[in-house]
Amino acid sequence: MIAFIFNSLVLSGSLAVVAAHAGHDHLHHSNDAIGQIPLSGPNEMPVIFNRPILEKDGYIPSFAGISTFAHLPYLQCWEEDANEDYDIAVIGAPYDIGVTFRTGARFGPSGIREGSKRIKGYNNELHVNPFKSWAKAVDCGDIPFEPFDSEQAMAQIESHAKYILSRPARPTHSKLNNGIPRLITLGGDHTILLPVLRAMREAHGRPISVIHFDSHLDTWAPEIYNVKAKGSKYNHGNPLYHASKEGLTTNGTSLHVGIRSSLYDKDDIARDEALGYRMIKANDIFTLGVDGISERIKEILGSPDDALVYLSIDIDVIDPSMAPATGTPETGGFLTREMRYILRSLYGYNIVGMDVVEVAPAYDTQAQLTTFLAADLIYETMSMMVKYGEQKH
Numbered sequence: 001m002i003a004f005i006f007n008s009l010v011l012s013g014s015l016a017v018v019a020a021h022a023g024h025d026h027l028h029h030s031n032d033a034i035g036q037i038p039l040s041g042p043n044e045m046p047v048i049f050n051r052p053i054l055e056k057d058g059y060i061p062s063f064a065g066i067s068t069f070a071h072l073p074y075l076q077c078w079e080e081d082a083n084e085d086y087d088i089a090v091i092g093a094p095y096d097i098g099v100t101f102r103t104g105a106r107f108g109p110s111g112i113r114e115g116s117k118r119i120k121g122y123n124n125e126l127h128v129n130p131f132k133s134w135a136k137a138v139d140c141g142d143i144p145f146e147p148f149d150s151e152q153a154m155a156q157i158e159s160h161a162k163y164i165l166s167r168p169a170r171p172t173h174s175k176l177n178n179g180i181p182r183l184i185t186l187g188g189d190h191t192i193l194l195p196v197l198r199a200m201r202e203a204h205g206r207p208i209s210v211i212h213f214d215s216h217l218d219t220w221a222p223e224i225y226n227v228k229a230k231g232s233k234y235n236h237g238n239p240l241y242h243a244s245k246e247g248l249t250t251n252g253t254s255l256h257v258g259i260r261s262s263l264y265d266k267d268d269i270a271r272d273e274a275l276g277y278r279m280i281k282a283n284d285i286f287t288l289g290v291d292g293i294s295e296r297i298k299e300i301l302g303s304p305d306d307a308l309v310y311l312s313i314d315i316d317v318i319d320p321s322m323a324p325a326t327g328t329p330e331t332g333g334f335l336t337r338e339m340r341y342i343l344r345s346l347y348g349y350n351i352v353g354m355d356v357v358e359v360a361p362a363y364d365t366q367a368q369l370t371t372f373l374a375a376d377l378i379y380e381t382m383s384m385m386v387k388y389g390e391q392k393h
């Protein structure tokens with residue numbers, strides 16, 4: 001009953017608005033701006049419908065609009081006839097069937113896009129505006145895949161990422177990285193790193209240096225879970241194990257940053273090292289400080305002239321007090337300002353791709369702390385990608 005009264009009020013209210021608009025059109029528009037379109041009324045008598053020509057306004061408030069990442073144009077990148085080009089492609093991979101604890105990262109891409117509504121403008125720390133420079137960035141939407149079979153879904157993520165990275169460059173296109181676009185993937189759980197790295201490795205023709213920000217190592221041996229089913233071989237605790245075994249990551253110049261979880265066993269460390277990864281722990285911030293951590297990362301990466309760098313950011317690298325919306329939170333993490341500072345210090349490197357994973361918006365605060373953070377980390381990385389290009393052009 002209440003709903004009925006409410007609906008009636010809304011309905012009569014909107015009719016009143018329509019009537020008021022029709023009445024005031026002549027006040028705002030000159031006659032020649034009114035298209036006169038004859039239509040048939042219900043009684044088949046012709047009526048005249050006055051349609052004003054809209055005044056186009058360039059200002060769209062940040063809270064308005066359909067959510068793409070940072071209001072970037074939406075491009076259906078998977079369409080065969082999509083012949084628009086781009087330098088940076090944002091894709092969503094809403095895959096969360098590889099988690100070991102809380103589910104919900106399938107809503108990560110939509111949550112991060114919502115959290116990115118205020119992202120725009122000049123980066124006053126890196127001195128670049130990633131949206132007003134050489135790079136054309138687009139949001140390709142989410143990769144279509146079947147969320148029931150992990151290997152099938154991973155194969156679909158891999159083929160879509162490969163498709164994006166294999167787009168032929170237009171003549172005016174940046175020659176950086178042979179014209180291969182930079183890929184920003186919105187996860188999804190961390191399993192998605194493996195298919196994305198397979199695509200990266202193929203597109204660039206050599207192993208990639210991965211900087212893996214995470215509280216967990218993600219190099220579990222598949223047998224740790226003692227699982228029998230074929231589909232259990234890949235999960236969010238082992239993408240970097242498989243990546244190393246498949247030759248996708250560089251040996252000795254890839255690393256983890258922010259590690260602090262308990263381990264399955266102390267053997268985990270030896271296995272991780274043998275796979276080619278180096279480690280900076282969350283607690284190292286007490287002895288090294290943020291500048292010391294940056295220096296250590298650069299020492300491990302080596303010369304910026306050689307490295308193709310991929311950033312994989314598990315949102316649980318940040319302390320759960322600042323990033324609660326994640327599947328396997330670990331206390332004792334970096335603060336958001338520390339993370340952004342460390343991240344920005346990598347600006348001289350050729351960052352060919354990045355992801356933010358394990359954002360599960362259902363566990364967020366109503367103030368959207370985690371999705372705002374995820375969007376900011378992408379903004380910092382996009383700024384570095386564009387700044388690198390500015391320096392090389």
Ligand SMILES: *[C@@H]1O[C@H](CO)[C@@H](O)[C@H](O)[C@H]1NC(C)=O
Nearest residue numbers: 244245251252273274275276
């Ligand atoms: C990395 O290099 C070290 C030292 O040469 C070697 O022992 C190790 O097996 C290599 N690991 C991989 C995964 O290639």
